[in-house]
Amino acid sequence: MSEQEMPGHNRWHPDIPAVVSVNPGDIFRIECKDWTDGQIKNNDSPDDVRDVDLSVVHVLSGPIYVNGAQPGDILVVDILDIGALQGDEWGFTGIFARENGGGFLTDHFPNAAKAIWDLQGIYTSSRHIPGVRFAGITHPGLIGCAPSYELLMQWNKRERELVETGGPVWKPEIPPLAALPNPENAVLGTLTGSEFERVAAEAARTVPPREHGGNCDIKNLSRGSRIYFPVYVEGAKLSMGDIHFSQGDGEISFCGAIEMSGYIDLHVDLIKGGVEKYAMVNPIFKPGPVEPRYSEYLVFEGISVDEFTGKQYYLDAHVSYRRACLNAIAYLQKFGFTGEQAYLLLSSAPVEGRISGIVDIPNACCTVAIPTEIFDRNILPT
Amino acid sequence: MSEQEMPGHNRWHPDIPAVVSVNPGDIFRIECKDWTDGQIKNNDSPDDVRDVDLSVVHVLSGPIYVNGAQPGDILVVDILDIGALQGDEWGFTGIFARENGGGFLTDHFPNAAKAIWDLQGIYTSSRHIPGVRFAGITHPGLIGCAPSYELLMQWNKRERELVETGGPVWKPEIPPLAALPNPENAVLGTLTGSEFERVAAEAARTVPPREHGGNCDIKNLSRGSRIYFPVYVEGAKLSMGDIHFSQGDGEISFCGAIEMSGYIDLHVDLIKGGVEKYAMVNPIFKPGPVEPRYSEYLVFEGISVDEFTGKQYYLDAHVSYRRACLNAIAYLQKFGFTGEQAYLLLSSAPVEGRISGIVDIPNACCTVAIPTEIFDRNILPT
Amino acid sequence: MSEQEMPGHNRWHPDIPAVVSVNPGDIFRIECKDWTDGQIKNNDSPDDVRDVDLSVVHVLSGPIYVNGAQPGDILVVDILDIGALQGDEWGFTGIFARENGGGFLTDHFPNAAKAIWDLQGIYTSSRHIPGVRFAGITHPGLIGCAPSYELLMQWNKRERELVETGGPVWKPEIPPLAALPNPENAVLGTLTGSEFERVAAEAARTVPPREHGGNCDIKNLSRGSRIYFPVYVEGAKLSMGDIHFSQGDGEISFCGAIEMSGYIDLHVDLIKGGVEKYAMVNPIFKPGPVEPRYSEYLVFEGISVDEFTGKQYYLDAHVSYRRACLNAIAYLQKFGFTGEQAYLLLSSAPVEGRISGIVDIPNACCTVAIPTEIFDRNILPT
Amino acid sequence: MSEQEMPGHNRWHPDIPAVVSVNPGDIFRIECKDWTDGQIKNNDSPDDVRDVDLSVVHVLSGPIYVNGAQPGDILVVDILDIGALQGDEWGFTGIFARENGGGFLTDHFPNAAKAIWDLQGIYTSSRHIPGVRFAGITHPGLIGCAPSYELLMQWNKRERELVETGGPVWKPEIPPLAALPNPENAVLGTLTGSEFERVAAEAARTVPPREHGGNCDIKNLSRGSRIYFPVYVEGAKLSMGDIHFSQGDGEISFCGAIEMSGYIDLHVDLIKGGVEKYAMVNPIFKPGPVEPRYSEYLVFEGISVDEFTGKQYYLDAHVSYRRACLNAIAYLQKFGFTGEQAYLLLSSAPVEGRISGIVDIPNACCTVAIPTEIFDRNILPT
Structure with missing residues (x-):
């Protein structure tokens, strides 16, 4: 990702420079790498999942500057389409090792594991989980606008306090309580030098969902959905990535969706002053009409x-x-x-x-x- | 409820006598009172909600003895139909006062409130919430088999320990952490005398859902669903009540469904030895095919x-x-x-x-x- | 039907007297006999289907006079609920003999046949068709307002002309092309004497759907649907019957739905002058939200x-x-x-x-x- | 189409040579031109619709030879995905002039008209029909295997007889009753010379659906559907085209779908001897799970x-x-x-x-x- 002509980013900070600008009403396509930046391979060994370097994640495409967007506006984003890149129709689901990331059931399944999925149009199946085949409800696991500096500082403060004060009694010692800012392997677009150092030290990790949306891992943000994002900085600075071919609610094994690279076709628009008008705190969305339909x-x-x-x-x-x-x-x-x-x-x-x-x-x-x-x-x- | 010819019950205990027996394959109708036993009235004052006597809840119909059911079997229950009683087509939703029951948002809405709903076939609307009308996804808030004595003792022990050790840091002082056994206003079917005293002292309250199902408040246990219950005692001793004309996930205001009296048409069957065969802990179910269908x-x-x-x-x-x-x-x-x-x-x-x-x-x-x-x-x- | 205290009718004519009146906004329940007036029995012999007297059909409940309704208005009818009568939870599907009614595939299946269905809440199954069970999409096969005298005359004229000029080349000689007015077994509410004679001679049979709706046999007029009917006479004179527990599109075996007696809960309202405002010819409707949901x-x-x-x-x-x-x-x-x-x-x-x-x-x-x-x-x- | 390196065809005949061969189990992509071979342009004049040369239609991709397919087998075709070609995201809907093609309502709308649709991911809207936007249920209007020679002769015979004997009384004089074989503008893959002449004279037009499927214009053959085709000739010789971004049942204006060029991702398999095993006459199919979901x-x-x-x-x-x-x-x-x-x-x-x-x-x-x-x-x- 850092070697791309138009580098993306893997941290949140208002000062990461936008890579492109678009106008309200525009339709455009974004391409995204998988969230680990290609660390996981299409093979039968879970060693790459076990050894994944989590300081690299999530590699995001953006920020996209939306002309005219001001703090307090709502950025309306339509996910017109989303899919795999031609020639790269596969994905992976992993169980992270307890010592390196863990997951929802890490006390029950402490070891790394991996399933590779073949993507066949709207369907998928896996040689590692025979006997199942289903239609994906493809979505970006992560999408949102850049935080304001004040909001970023709130995030850092409250997450640091959590690490210092400890979690609930049922929390095992590992994995950690939160992912605090970490300059190691930070990619910050075109930033360099001391500005890079400053931002890398402050920038929030992309792991948790927060007020701006971000890594919500909401499976229903699929094809055809319309999302209303609060805007915190001039130009909105929209970024996204972590495309999931499919995911169950909770994404429980942490690397639990069918992770893939892919494209997203977007339409953007603005509702001026919408945040106050609609008492918006977190993003709001309207799911699309083509989610797979099951009846039993x-x-x-x-x-x-x-x-x-x-x-x-x-x-x-x-x-x-x-x-x-x-x-x-x-x-x-x-x-x-x-x-x-x-x-x-x-x-x-x-x-x-x-x-x-x-x-x-x-x-x-x-x-x-x-x-x-x-x-x-x-x-x-x- | 206690004055009925065939009294129901409002506590869980294996020794509450069954009121009727049925055979596997039978189809039959059960009628239920609303969960408060008629304490809430069809009027515009929330005083009855504010003053509700919670020691009375939930009034249940049953237990029903299923011939041939043994511990370790699965009792298969089909909810063939469910509805309001003719001439009694109304329901209520309440916000309990913080001092008497509370609810999910009790710190934001500490005072009692009430909405009365007119039931019009599959639809409902409320004079207290103008501008909305919807189709109900009617279901029993509470349904399950009697626990074994051992399971009952587990419930009592762990809930008592919770009250003694305290809840999460965000828990306000009131309402309480759990509803422990309380002989006051206990209705235990036909039990009397010292046996009544013993059972009333031991019997679990009906408020929480537990391993047997019970007060799960799952809106999707609606018309046409099939539920698989673990059987703990001879005859299964199935009971139910707390009929909801409609409910949102979470039933957040506590008395949050559209509470009503009503009938349930049931079909029962057995899977002998099913609990071990299917590694069953809690009930499993298959929702019915006629849930209201929304697209946006x-x-x-x-x-x-x-x-x-x-x-x-x-x-x-x-x-x-x-x-x-x-x-x-x-x-x-x-x-x-x-x-x-x-x-x-x-x-x-x-x-x-x-x-x-x-x-x-x-x-x-x-x-x-x-x-x-x-x-x-x-x-x-x- | 003719022996009821409030007799219904089995012909269409504007002069059949209304049996009750209701106001716009009213909610009320109608009970209906099965369309053959009880000729078909819950047994295993198709002889009653073979010998059915079709001059009796369809027995309808009504007409209902809606106060304030004028020709040119739209009568808005909500089907709030619909179901079987308690204690009478069964229905029948018949293949009519080629010589007595026939059906869509009468050249392939010329003999009478019958299936009896047990109704079990929302579900049904038949001892005569083992291996299937489904949820009904219950609806009135027949519902509509009385025609004006002019419209009635049009019906009679065009249908008589069809009988005289003949049908398409693929039409077998029997069954007939149309059911023309037939005084035999006519039931016309409280009409008697010469007025009965006059109306019986003119009144249209209920078999075909026509401009007013009538015997449309539209399965999607189910629970929760809203129907907009053109009004042709003062008071609208709404009638209905022929309740179907379930039906496939086309109702191909003619007596092809699961025919039953039952009740319908209705709400009525008016759109004054709506026929011209909306260029209405035939009824329009909005299906309800609880049709059975299948995905495969x-x-x-x-x-x-x-x-x-x-x-x-x-x-x-x-x-x-x-x-x-x-x-x-x-x-x-x-x-x-x-x-x-x-x-x-x-x-x-x-x-x-x-x-x-x-x-x-x-x-x-x-x-x-x-x-x-x-x-x-x-x-x-x- | 005739100028392509791998020419397709626009007639049905068993002797049109296959352009490629695939194995059962293969997944592959087919690209298709719009059905008129590019005659209709993205502009605001309906003249191209008025003047369309219908001897050219439908231009099809194929035939595809499926190794191992024998007459009497069922060819199982999965439509894994389908969509517009990148850079060509638009489609057209036309009303054909009464004198040149006509349509379902040609007596009411005798003149040519056209709507151009912008395709925006799953959605479309048209500058010619303001105020509507919907998700497409994209499908090939035309797909099927080549007929046997005997079947082809049946088609020609019965359609010629229809033209000779005339249609129903309501049929206006124009458009014609059927499209009989017409060598003009025939494209027959790589055929040339006298073999081309022979086949062009015999080959059936692609307009009607027939026993093999063909131009069924079934909107539900969309993304994710599985179709079972009867095989009539060795290799099955599957062809397809006439991709529709969206269509209503009936495709009533004749050029009534949103016609476009596009791609189809396919999976094929065989059921040996399936035609007799399943008494198959016409194709059978199972719709996919991602059709747009509407509730009202x-x-x-x-x-x-x-x-x-x-x-x-x-x-x-x-x-x-x-x-x-x-x-x-x-x-x-x-x-x-x-x-x-x-x-x-x-x-x-x-x-x-x-x-x-x-x-x-x-x-x-x-x-x-x-x-x-x-x-x-x-x-x-x-």
């Missing part, structure tokens, strides 16, 4: 009780969703999948993860819904 | 940063979903709804609450999706 | 070439749809269904019949789409 | 009574669908569209055309359903 789901429930200790947590949707996913994985293992395969599948297939009940003290109830049509066999209880 | 949603995002203090939480989906809901409420207020109206609407309309990203340290990303077609005006940003 | 269909094509003679017809969608249905029936016979069973199934299950191409001289292309999920086995080619 | 439709009914003469036709779905379309056009004109615009819109937008009732003598009832979300204004009656 098998749904697993989870409650906020720890699976190892039996400890009761208070309305903890994180724990509940973990239990729901573990229940689904245990079930799928009865149909011939390994635990890792089931974990990768829940991460990457178009599964729905819902907060079903969040008020019935002390248990939150979360559900994970798997479309049964993605399997080549009947997976209902009989 | 407006979706709000939330991240796990506290709205009052700006404190960063670690992958806390509870906080993220709260922020998503608050963002939606702030937005809807720009279209003429009061905060209370918007809160009640998110609780009761068929909104989708999703865990979109749960691995992007340190922010979970949750979304709440509102079907735009329920409004009589255009609520998209323009 | 198997679709059969047909072209307008006669199956017996190989004769080419010109863009004849009737012939094309017949060929598509015959292709589907031949296919289903390979999966163990008899031809009659497949015919009855296409008539009654929620299949989609589409005019796919109507301009590609000389062949129209029609398709019939069957949801694969209604079968208990895999019916895809393998 | 406005539906217009039509019956088989002639709009000019009031003459009653017998269960004539052609006439009924014409009346339904005319009713829709009259309605849309009340919302500011011209008749031509409404006609073009019904042809090209994703509208559903259904045979709702086909047995209620003497009127067939057809419906046309328009998704209301494609309009930028409310088009419901109010």
Whole structure:
């Protein structure tokens, strides 16, 4: 990425220079590398996933300067189309090693694993997870406008405080609580010299979603959706990347979507002064009309009780969703999948993860819904 | 409820006697009172919500003894139909007072409020929330089999420990962390005397969902769905109640669904030894084919940063979903709804609450999706 | 029907007296007998279908006088709910004998046949067609306002001319081309004496759909739909009946829906002067949001070439749809269904019949789409 | 097309040589010209539509020889993806002049007209029909295997007989009843000399759909669908073309889809001996899972009574669908569209055309359903 003629970036900072400018009303195409900048290969060894250098991620295309955009405006972005690059129709899903990134179920699946997916038009299948085939709900895992300097400082402050004060009691020691600014392997567009040093030291990592959107990993930001972004800096400075051919709600194995390079066709427009008009805090969006349509789901429930200790947590949707996913994985293992395969599948297939009940003290109830049509066999209880 | 010829119950215990028995393959109808046993009235004052006696809830119909059911079996329950009782076509949604029950956003909306809904076939509208009308996704908020004695003891133990050790840092002092066993107002079917005393002292409250299902408040357990329940005691002892004409994911205002009395048409069957065969922990289900079908949603995002203090939480989906809901409420207020109206609407309309990203340290990303077609005006940003 | 306290009617005429009046804005329930007035029984013999007296059909509930309705207005009718009567949860589908009614494929299936359906909440299955179960898309086969006298005379004139001049060349001699006015077994509400004689001689049969709607047999007029009817006479005089638990597009076996008695919950309103404002000829409607949702269909094509003679017809969608249905029936016979069973199934299950191409001289292309999920086995080619 | 290195063809004949061969299991991309071979231009004059040379159509890509395919096999074709060619993202919809092609409503709209569509990812809009925007359901209008010589002779015979014996009484003198073999402008792949002469004289025109599929113009053969074709000749000889960005059921204005050039990604496989095994006559297909999803439709009914003469036709779905379309056009004109615009819109937008009732003598009832979300204004009656 750093060797491109028009380099992208892999950190958030208002002072990363825009690479192009567009006008409201314009339609244009962006191409993106996969989020690891090509570290993961189309082969059968998970060693590249195990050894991935996370200081490199996420490599983003942009920033795009939108003429006329001012702080307080809403940037309206239509994802007109999105897809793989011709000749590069494959993707990967990984389980990160507990020591290097981890994931939602890292205490259950601490070792690196990988599935390679063949992309065949709207469908995908994997030689590493036989017996499933599904249509992708392709989307950018990461998209958003540059933060203002003030907002960036808020991010850095609150995330540093979290690292200093510690997380919830169920949090294992590794992986870390947050990814704080790290100049190592920072790519900051055309910045060089002392300006590069300054920005690299301040710039936020791209891992978490934040007020501006960013790495939301929302599978429904797919083909045809319209997203309303708050603008914080002049020109909006829109960036994106981390294209997913498909993903389940939660993207649970962390490198859990079907990660790929690809293109996005965009249309942009502005709503002047829209942030105040609509009391906007985070982005808002309208999903598109061509999400894959399934009619039969098998749904697993989870409650906020720890699976190892039996400890009761208070309305903890994180724990509940973990239990729901573990229940689904245990079930799928009865149909011939390994635990890792089931974990990768829940991460990457178009599964729905819902907060079903969040008020019935002390248990939150979360559900994970798997479309049964993605399997080549009947997976209902009989 | 306690005055009925065939009394129901409002606590969970394996020793509550069954009221009827059915055979696998049978089709039958159950009628249920609303979950508060008639405490809330069809009028414009929220005083009954404010003063509700929660020791009475949830009044359940059952237990139903299924002939041949043994611990370790799966009880297959089809919800063939569900609806309001003729002549009683109305429901209520309440915000509980912070001092008496509270709810998901109790720090923002501490006072009792109430909306009455007119049920008109598949549709509903409320004189207290003008400008919206939608089709219900009617379901029993609460359904499940009686726990074994061992499981009951586990529940009591872990919930008591939670009350003793305390909840997460963001938990306000009231409402309480859990609803522990409480003999006051217990209804235990036909039990009397010392047996009543013993069971009332041990029996679990019905508020939380647990391993057996119970008060899951899953909106998708609607008309036509098939549920697979683990059986813990001979005869399964199936009970249900808390019928919701409609509910949004999370049922956020606690008394948040459109609560009503009604009937449920059921079909039951058994999968012998199914619990082990399918590694079942919690119930599994297959939603029905007639959920209301919407195509356009407006979706709000939330991240796990506290709205009052700006404190960063670690992958806390509870906080993220709260922020998503608050963002939606702030937005809807720009279209003429009061905060209370918007809160009640998110609780009761068929909104989708999703865990979109749960691995992007340190922010979970949750979304709440509102079907735009329920409004009589255009609520998209323009 | 004629013995009811409030008799209905089985002919169309503006002078049939209204049985009740309602106001715009009213919500009310109508109960209807099955369209044959109880001639078909829940047993295994098709003799009642063979011997059905068609001079009796369709028995309708109404007319309902809507206060304020004037010719030229639009009557807005919401079907709020619709269902079977409690205790009467069964229906029938029949193939009429060629000599007594016939049907779409009467040259292929000339003998009477019958399937009885058990209604189980939203689902149905038949002991006469094992291996299928589906959710109904329940609707009134027949609904509409009374014609004006002028319109009635037009109907009678054009239908008589058809009988006199003959039909298309592919039309077999029996069944007849049209059902002309027939006083035998006419039920005309409370009319008696010479007025009864006059009206019975003029009144149109209820078989065909016409400008006012009437016996359209549109499966999508289901729960939650809103219909806009042209008003021709003072008070609109709305009538309805012929309730179908389910039906496939075309209702091809003539008595092809799952016919039942039942109730309909209605809401009515008026758009004054709407007929001219919206250039309305026939009724317009908006389907409801709870039609059964299927995602996988198997679709059969047909072209307008006669199956017996190989004769080419010109863009004849009737012939094309017949060929598509015959292709589907031949296919289903390979999966163990008899031809009659497949015919009855296409008539009654929620299949989609589409005019796919109507301009590609000389062949129209029609398709019939069957949801694969209604079968208990895999019916895809393998 | 005739100047291409690998020429395609614009007639059907078993002896047109294959241009490539593939193996069962192969995935490959086909590119297609628009059906008129570039005669229609992206401008505002309908003269090119008026003057189109129909002896040129349809220009097809193929035939593709599938190794191992034998008569009696089923060729399984997956449409993995389909889209416009980069840099050529536009399409056209035309009304053919009555004197040169005509169309479904040629008596109402006898003059040539044209709409140009801008393709923007999944969406399209037209400067010639302001106020509408929709997602395409892109598909090949024409796809099928070469006929056997015997089948070809049947086609020619029956179509010639139709021309000789005449069509239905409502058929105007022009356009013609069928397009008989015509050597003028025939393109037959690499054939030359006397073999070209022979084949050109015998080869069937591509206009009508027939037993092999061909120009079915089925909008649901979209992205992700699987089609089962009967094989008549060794190698199957699959051809396709006439790509439509979008089309309404019926493609009523004849050049009624949004016609474009484009690519199709295919996967092919064989079911040996499948034609007899599945009693296959015409192709069968399973639609894909990513058709645009709409939830609100406005539906217009039509019956088989002639709009000019009031003459009653017998269960004539052609006439009924014409009346339904005319009713829709009259309605849309009340919302500011011209008749031509409404006609073009019904042809090209994703509208559903259904045979709702086909047995209620003497009127067939057809419906046309328009998704209301494609309009930028409310088009419901109010």
